[in-house]
Amino acid sequence: MPEPLYDTLYHRLEKVRWNMSDIPFDQIDKSAVSAETLQFVRVNCLMELSSLYATRMFLRDFQNNPDFCQFQSIWYFEEMRHYLVLREYLKAFDAEPDFTTLGEYDTDLKEAPWPNTLAMHWCGELRLGRWYLQWSKAAPEPVLKQVYKLIAEDEFRHAQAYEDFMERALEEDPSLLLPFANASKWMLVNPQGDKHPTTYGAGSADGRAVTERIEGYGGLQQWIQDSVPDEVERSLEGRVLKTLSRLSGTVLQSRTDLVKLTLRLQADASSAPVPSNPSA
């Protein structure tokens, strides 16, 4: 019987975890930070708050996977710290979001098949990690640079954890490769669209994206387009294809190869014999 992933992930992540006290908030060079940068950090801070809504969704939609739900205790803790570390940064400027208004951003995410959600979050973490690395490079102030670098490293570790859960799920049910590949394909296509799994409108129960509720989100979208070069998306695509090649045992060198894989898997699934007693 394999060891639960939570048991190993807990120790793996504990070893490399940073502390809020490591960050020299008292050394922020305020003269290097423009009003525009503060607005960016503020929107970014509110975006990180969306892990709250995502955690409710994860615990609901993954209730048949206690190992994954246990891991959520770590993911939620680390994601909520992203919100807090950005909030602490903003406090140095008296610019943190008003705590009493945070309920305005709350949303319920629609129920969705868990394999798709898992693969979307895997791709989402890989993309966010790359964005944060870019923002760390572009940050005009050293403490902000440090904060963004730490968040980037967390997001990459989360991606690895989600990948581990995908791999574990495939060991038990190889047919999950199709939803994993389909969700990854969706995440890679048209990356300019709102593709983060916890903030896109279609995922929200009332059809209103979290980001629509955040004043100034349009500016952040523009900043993403300005600060994230095309090569970042190419790097993401390469990383996703490399992992899916390993998991599928098929060499995938392009998105076209990924499309062909999904078509082949779909055809295989359609021609598979239907069990005589589906409830058995």
Ligand SMILES: [Fe+2]
């Ligand atoms: Fe985060």
Ligand SMILES: [Fe+2]
């Ligand atoms: Fe993350």
